[in-house]
Amino acid sequence: MKARAPRSLTVLATAGLMYLHIPILFVFLYAFTTEDAAFTFPPPGLTMRWFGVAAQNEDIRQALGLSLMVAAVATTTALILGTLAAGVVWRTKFFGRDTLSLFIVLPIALPGIITGIALRSAISITGVSFSFWTLVIGHATFCVAVAYNNVIARMRRLNPNLLEASADLGASGWQTFRYVLMPQLGSAIITGGMLAFALSFDEIIVTTFTAGNQQTLPIWIFSSLVRPRNRPVTNVVALLVIAITFVPIILSQRFAARTENQ
Amino acid sequence: MPFREFSLIRRLSTYLYTRRRLRLALLLALPVGWLVVVYGGSLGSLLLNSFFQIDSFSGTIDRSPTLETWRQVFTDANMAVAGRTIGMATAVTIASILIGFPLAYRIARFTSGKAKTALVLAVLIPLWSSYLVRVYAWKLLLASEGVAAWFFNVLGASSVLNWILGLPLIGGPSLSTSSLGQFLVFTYIWLPYMVLPMQAAVERLPESLLEASADLGASPATTFRRITWPLILPGVAAGSIFTFSLTLGDYIIPTIIGNSSPFIGLAIYSQQGVAGNLPLAAALAIIPVVVMGLYLTGARKLGAFEAL
Numbered sequence: 001m002k003a004r005a006p007r008s009l010t011v012l013a014t015a016g017l018m019y020l021h022i023p024i025l026f027v028f029l030y031a032f033t034t035e036d037a038a039f040t041f042p043p044p045g046l047t048m049r050w051f052g053v054a055a056q057n058e059d060i061r062q063a064l065g066l067s068l069m070v071a072a073v074a075t076t077t078a079l080i081l082g083t084l085a086a087g088v089v090w091r092t093k094f095f096g097r098d099t100l101s102l103f104i105v106l107p108i109a110l111p112g113i114i115t116g117i118a119l120r121s122a123i124s125i126t127g128v129s130f131s132f133w134t135l136v137i138g139h140a141t142f143c144v145a146v147a148y149n150n151v152i153a154r155m156r157r158l159n160p161n162l163l164e165a166s167a168d169l170g171a172s173g174w175q176t177f178r179y180v181l182m183p184q185l186g187s188a189i190i191t192g193g194m195l196a197f198a199l200s201f202d203e204i205i206v207t208t209f210t211a212g213n214q215q216t217l218p219i220w221i222f223s224s225l226v227r228p229r230n231r232p233v234t235n236v237v238a239l240l241v242i243a244i245t246f247v248p249i250i251l252s253q254r255f256a257a258r259t260e261n262q
Numbered sequence: 263m264p265f266r267e268f269s270l271i272r273r274l275s276t277y278l279y280t281r282r283r284l285r286l287a288l289l290l291a292l293p294v295g296w297l298v299v300v301y302g303g304s305l306g307s308l309l310l311n312s313f314f315q316i317d318s319f320s321g322t323i324d325r326s327p328t329l330e331t332w333r334q335v336f337t338d339a340n341m342a343v344a345g346r347t348i349g350m351a352t353a354v355t356i357a358s359i360l361i362g363f364p365l366a367y368r369i370a371r372f373t374s375g376k377a378k379t380a381l382v383l384a385v386l387i388p389l390w391s392s393y394l395v396r397v398y399a400w401k402l403l404l405a406s407e408g409v410a411a412w413f414f415n416v417l418g419a420s421s422v423l424n425w426i427l428g429l430p431l432i433g434g435p436s437l438s439t440s441s442l443g444q445f446l447v448f449t450y451i452w453l454p455y456m457v458l459p460m461q462a463a464v465e466r467l468p469e470s471l472l473e474a475s476a477d478l479g480a481s482p483a484t485t486f487r488r489i490t491w492p493l494i495l496p497g498v499a500a501g502s503i504f505t506f507s508l509t510l511g512d513y514i515i516p517t518i519i520g521n522s523s524p525f526i527g528l529a530i531y532s533q534q535g536v537a538g539n540l541p542l543a544a545a546l547a548i549i550p551v552v553v554m555g556l557y558l559t560g561a562r563k564l565g566a567f568e569a570l
Contacts, residue, residue, distance in 0.1 A: 005372035012364035016457075017381075019361065019450060020388045023399040026409060030402055039405040041412045085293035092286055100290075103297040109503070110554060111511020113527045117534060117547045118304035121311040124323070124540055141301050144293070173275030195390065202392045204514060209534070218394050225398060225518050238395040249390045253383060 024242070031239040036232050050232040057230075059220060060237060067217040070132070071200040074139035078196050079189060081140070082147025090155040105149075107142040115142060116209030123210070130212025138210035139203060143196035150192030151185060158184055191256050194248035202245050217241060312545035321538055331541045335549070340529070344549050347526040350441075351509035354448045358456035358505045359498055361449065366457050370464035382461070389454035397518055400447045404519065406436035434521055444520040448509050455504035463497025464490075496565035503561050510550045526550055 005013075031050065033043035054060055082104075088094075089101055107115045119138050128134065162184075166176040204218040211219065217237065224234045278285040315331045317324045334340070369381045388396065403409045414423040427433040427440060434440030467490065475485040513527035522528070526549055534543035561567070 003372065005368055009364055009368050009372070013368035016361050016365035016453075017384055020385065020453060023403055023450065024388070024391070024396060026402045027395060027399045039402050039408045041402075041407070041409045081293045081296050084289055085297075088286065088289045088293070094286060094290075100294060100297065103301060104293075107301060109507065109558075111507055111527065111550050113511040113513060113530055114308075114547055114551060115301070115304075117530055117543055118301070118308040120534065121307040121540065121544050122300075122304040125307045125310065137300060141296070144297065172272040173279050174271045175275075177275075198390055202394065204394055205511075208531070221394050221398070222514065222517075225401065234398075238392075238398050241392045241395050245390065245392050249387065253386070257379065 027235070027238050027242065030235045033232070033235070038231075050236045054233045054236040054240070057233060059215070060217075060233070063215045063217045063220040064240075066132075066214055067201055070135050070139055070216060071197045073136045074143050074200045075193050075196045077136065077140040078143035078147045079193050082144045082192065083151050083185070083189060085144070086148050086151040086155055090152060091160075105145050108145045112142070112203075112205035113209075116206040119206070120209040130210070130214070132214065134210045134212070135207065135214060135216070138206045139200040142203070142206060143200055146196045146199060147189070147192040150188045150195070154185055154188035187255055187258075191252040194252040194255075198245045198248045202241065308544045308547060311541050312548060314541040316539045316541055323540060331545045334542055335545045340546065343524045343529050344526055344553075346523070347510060348553065350445065350448065350525070351506045353445060354452060354509045355456075355502045355505045357445070357449045358453050358501070359460075362453055362456040362460050362501070366460035367464050369457075370461045370467075382458075385454050385457045385461075389458075393451065394514065396451060397447060397515055400443070400450065401438055401518055404436065404438035404443045404446075406438070408438070410437055438519055439521050441520060441523075444515060447515050447519050448512070451515070452505040452508050455508070456498075456501035459497040459500040460494060461497075463494035463500075466497075467493050496568060499561045499564040499566035503558065503566060506557060507550075507554050510553060 029043065030039070032046045032048065033040075034045035034047045034049075035043055085100065085104055089097060116138070119134070119141070122128075123130070123134060162180055163176055166180045171179070202218060204222055207216050207219060208222075215223075218241075221234060221237055221241070224230060278288070311323075312331055313327050313329070314323050314325050315328050316322070365385070369378060369385075373381055401408075405411075411420075411423065414420050423437075426442065427436065432440060432442040432445075434443070437443040437446075471489050471493075472485060475489050476482075480488070511527045513525065513531040516522065516525045516528045517531075524532075526546060530543045530546045533539045533546060
């Protein structure tokens with residue numbers, strides 16, 4: 001049993017936590033306000049009306065579909081690249097290994113706008129046209145770091161003797177991979193994948209620079225914030241985005257906690 | 263187990279096992295191809311673009327090498343933008359340390375088991391939940407008819423709010439259009455990045471040292487100054503990489519909150535988008551890269567990389 005914390009410390013820590021959590025509660029409240037032009041508080045009345053209006057909106061439906069597709073393809077790509085990179089960095093020493101691990105974390109260590117404008121420069125120089133795939137390339141580039149971090153962390157706790165034991169018992173490289181390595185790494189890959197999905201679904205900065213006319217859900221929200229229109233619908237979409245990013249985050253946390261306790 | 267079905271795969275994997283270099287090359291091809299070629303290449307093209315310039319007549323990119331764009335970067339106006347951004351990044355980093363420390367310390371030293379998991383999760387969740395929506399939440403809070411104004415009104419402290427908004431440099435027409443509001447939102451958004459490495463650092467702090475310090479008669483303040491702070495500094499430096507770097511490049515918060523007075527990120531964004539001047543946007547983007555390069559070198563000396 002740990003010692004009791006000083007009262008003042010608890011007060012400060014609680015204040016810090018409230019600062020982190022209270023603002024988001026207002027997004028929930030505002031999704032139900034009858035106010036349709038301003039941000040008046042307290043809301044003059046409550047209604048469910050805007051949920052129906054949002055559901056009917058074709059732009060929102062398309063943006064949601066695009067966001068989900070980009071996140072799914074980018075996550076898959078990032079998982080393959082990140083797991084391969086982790087495997088190589090973990091098991092072998094080669095010339096340029098440090099450079100590779102630097103390149104993996106750089107897209108999230110540098111401000112997102114750098115990744116965005118760099119990709120934009122490359123797109124402009126190579127003359128590639130903007131498409132679904134330029135979006136996927138941009139998203140996968142920063143999602144690799146998430147996949148890599150999760151997988152390599154698990155690998156570092158893995159006993160390398162397992163692989164040798166498997167080989168000694170006559171397993172081929174493929175069998176070792178399939179029956180020894182994968183079951184150990186599986187949950188780390190899934191956790192990394194869910195976090196990468198949430199990250200991609202929510203990303204705006206890299207998206208802005210690698211999208212042409214395509215509109216993802218974050219781009220839709222951003223543009224309706226810069227040029228306010230459909231305020232009540234924006235409130236509902238904000239709630240929707242929170243709900244969609246929340247599911248993979250919570251799942252990945254439960255997953256990580258479960259494997260931790262094994 | 264029907265191994266026969268795998269015989270081709272088996273032979274292939276045995277073949278690869280004996281040829282270490284080939285195996286390595288195959289494994290490396292995809293990640294290296296992607297990161298070094300796509301991302302590294304993009305960074306290279308960023309640098310390359312900064313040596314082009316925009317043709318003022320046609321508005322297209324003139325691809326003959328020139329230093330003209332770089333000359334435009336070093337104008338007073340752009341340097342003022344850079345200074346302003348670095349100032350905000352510094353203020354946000356310091357505030358994150360001040361707000362984050364009690365939280366990190368309370369979690370690391372006075373909780374265990376389920377309570378600790380719950381508190382760490384409570385810090386982690388805002389980090390992962392939608393960035394754009396969290397910025398939006400503050401728009402609701404800070405708007406002139408919004409929650410904060412109502413709160414001040416209920417407390418009968420509207421005059422205090424007006425006094426704050428009247429202050430030069432940090433004030434503005436409403437909280438959501440002031441530098442103070444911007445600062446609050448930046449700090450809110452990046453705070454978890456500071457709390458988590460700090461908490462890990464406090465966790466590594468040997469309790470015996472703190473007890474020894476108290477036994478030898480040091481006041482809590484002295485213990486903090488001479489034991490706690492120097493030992494958690496690598497963790498603080500690690501957290502500050504994120505709070506600093508992310509503030510440096512962000513353009514979403516300055517667009518939604520504040521008076522749209524330029525930040526580096528906003529300048530890059532509008533040069534690229536509105537003005538269509540990709541070369542100048544590229545050259546401006548080198549500023550945060552250089553600043554972060556210097557910052558990372560300093561942070562590395564403080565041991566930040568081991569604390570990540």
